[in-house]
Amino acid sequence: MPLLIRSNSLLTRLVLRIFGITLIAIMITYAVVYSQIDQSLELLRNQTVEEQAQEIRTALRAGRSVNKLVLDMPRNLRVFYANSDYDYQYLVRDQDGTILFRSTLVYPDLFPKNFMLASDGKFKFKGPDGAEYSGVTIRFALEERLFYIQAAQTTQSADRFSDQISSEFMKRVLSVGVPFYCALLLIILITVRRGFKPLQMAAKQVENANISNPDFQIPEQGLPQEITPFIKTINFSFKRLARSIQEQKEMTENLAHELRTPLAVLKANIEQLARDKQSTKILRDVDAMIKLVNQMLDMTRLEYADMIEMHDVDLSEILSQVCQDLWPLFLKDHRELRVSGIATPVLVRGNKDLIYRAIRNVLDNAREHSPPKTPVDVSIDGYVIKIRDYGTTIPADRRAKIFDRLHRLGARAGAKSGAGLGLSIVSKTMEIHRGRALLEPAPVEGNVFLLDFKEFDAPEINSPA
Numbered sequence: 001m002p003l004l005i006r007s008n009s010l011l012t013r014l015v016l017r018i019f020g021i022t023l024i025a026i027m028i029t030y031a032v033v034y035s036q037i038d039q040s041l042e043l044l045r046n047q048t049v050e051e052q053a054q055e056i057r058t059a060l061r062a063g064r065s066v067n068k069l070v071l072d073m074p075r076n077l078r079v080f081y082a083n084s085d086y087d088y089q090y091l092v093r094d095q096d097g098t099i100l101f102r103s104t105l106v107y108p109d110l111f112p113k114n115f116m117l118a119s120d121g122k123f124k125f126k127g128p129d130g131a132e133y134s135g136v137t138i139r140f141a142l143e144e145r146l147f148y149i150q151a152a153q154t155t156q157s158a159d160r161f162s163d164q165i166s167s168e169f170m171k172r173v174l175s176v177g178v179p180f181y182c183a184l185l186l187i188i189l190i191t192v193r194r195g196f197k198p199l200q201m202a203a204k205q206v207e208n209a210n211i212s213n214p215d216f217q218i219p220e221q222g223l224p225q226e227i228t229p230f231i232k233t234i235n236f237s238f239k240r241l242a243r244s245i246q247e248q249k250e251m252t253e254n255l256a257h258e259l260r261t262p263l264a265v266l267k268a269n270i271e272q273l274a275r276d277k278q279s280t281k282i283l284r285d286v287d288a289m290i291k292l293v294n295q296m297l298d299m300t301r302l303e304y305a306d307m308i309e310m311h312d313v314d315l316s317e318i319l320s321q322v323c324q325d326l327w328p329l330f331l332k333d334h335r336e337l338r339v340s341g342i343a344t345p346v347l348v349r350g351n352k353d354l355i356y357r358a359i360r361n362v363l364d365n366a367r368e369h370s371p372p373k374t375p376v377d378v379s380i381d382g383y384v385i386k387i388r389d390y391g392t393t394i395p396a397d398r399r400a401k402i403f404d405r406l407h408r409l410g411a412r413a414g415a416k417s418g419a420g421l422g423l424s425i426v427s428k429t430m431e432i433h434r435g436r437a438l439l440e441p442a443p444v445e446g447n448v449f450l451l452d453f454k455e456f457d458a459p460e461i462n463s464p465a
Contacts, residue, residue, distance in 0.1 A: 089152045089153070132155040202218050217235045364422065
């Protein structure tokens with residue numbers, strides 16, 4: 001469940017909100033039920049007091065003598081009143097208020113004297129010990145004479161009963177409610193996750209999208225109607241992006257082609273002229289322009305890394321080819337190009353043309369920005385290509401920026417003008433190959449460029465085989 005543990009996950013937010021709302025609903029339900037229990041217990045208390053009075057009423061009957069009233073109470077009821085202390089009390093009065101019968105323990109003076117005036121017969125009083133009593137007065141006629149029964153009980157006894165019911169209710173809520181709530185939460189989680197499944201599948205498809213597939217679209221079938229407008233917007237954006245990338249790529253390639261052709265023709269015409277300082281300078285400028293056009297085209301290709309084809313290539317073979325192609329230029333400058341370590345094949349996954357251009361850019365940089373007639377050492381050690389010049393050591397504060405785009409070396413001995421794209425192309429090429437380009441000072445004097453093809457923590461490039 002990786003999606004659920006993320007704090008910014010929509011699924012986490014929904015589950016937590018549903019969990020909170022459900023918990024609040026359960027608490028409100030419990031509070032309502034608990035309040036209903038209290039109200040029900042109040043009604044039950046009044047009912048038990050009235051039933052208490054009715055039980056005494058059923059035990060009263062007329063005696064044999066005139067105006068004689070007899071209380072024939074069952075034994076269990078007599079035992080109950082005998083053992084109840086002051087919790088349960090009763091009085092039987094005639095219509096003059098004279099007490100005819102009473103419980104063993106009773107507060108007769110606290111019972112209301114105006115019992116005949118009460119509409120519903122209910123009354124309350126407080127005992128000497130501070131206990132609250134609830135009672136009721138009922139009237140009955142026997143042989144044309146009126147009698148009154150007053151029964152009372154402490155509210156504490158009813159509260160003890162209420163506490164027992166509440167405690168039992170809480171036990172049942174915990175024993176049944178907690179597993180039910182956990183099961184409900186699990187069902188909610190599963191339901192929400194299944195509801196988000198189409199969106200998660202669409203997100204995975206977006207992650208796998210790349211420029212090499214410009215017609216990529218997220219399938220809209222089977223998606224919830226709330227998500228469909230969002231997916232349609234993404235698909236529309238993909239179409240616009242693919243069209244824009246394709247137009248930009250075609251424009252750059254066409255522009256480079258349109259520039260390289262006349263420049264090549266111009267170079268050929270200049271080479272046929274008589275050699276003098278002016279023609280040599282013009283030829284050097286044309287070469288710089290051709291190099292700049294090629295670098296711009298290389299930068300454009302590197303911006304669309306998803307479209308670059310990767311194969312198993314031999315670094316030693318590529319390095320050897322670059323050195324062979326540049327050897328005439330070193331020879332022309334009366335410079336020595338010393339190569340070592342290329343006899344052993346070193347296979348990596350990459351693009352041969354891009355690696356070739358990256359190595360060539362570093363060698364061109366070493367040739368153009370180091371003093372004349374100084375050698376350049378090239379070697380390969382495992383997956384690391386080393387190119388050392390014997391020029392001025394680049395300061396540490398400038399080494400950190402040397403691979404930035406449009407950064408120029410400028411002040412080094414023998415430096416020539418450039419656009420500052422060569423080493424940035426090298427850095428981008430190494431990034432695509434999950435490697436890195438480094439610059440270190442040489443032991444005595446000069447600089448060592450390292451092209452390290454060993455894998456490190458870098459994003460993997462999804463490329464066609």
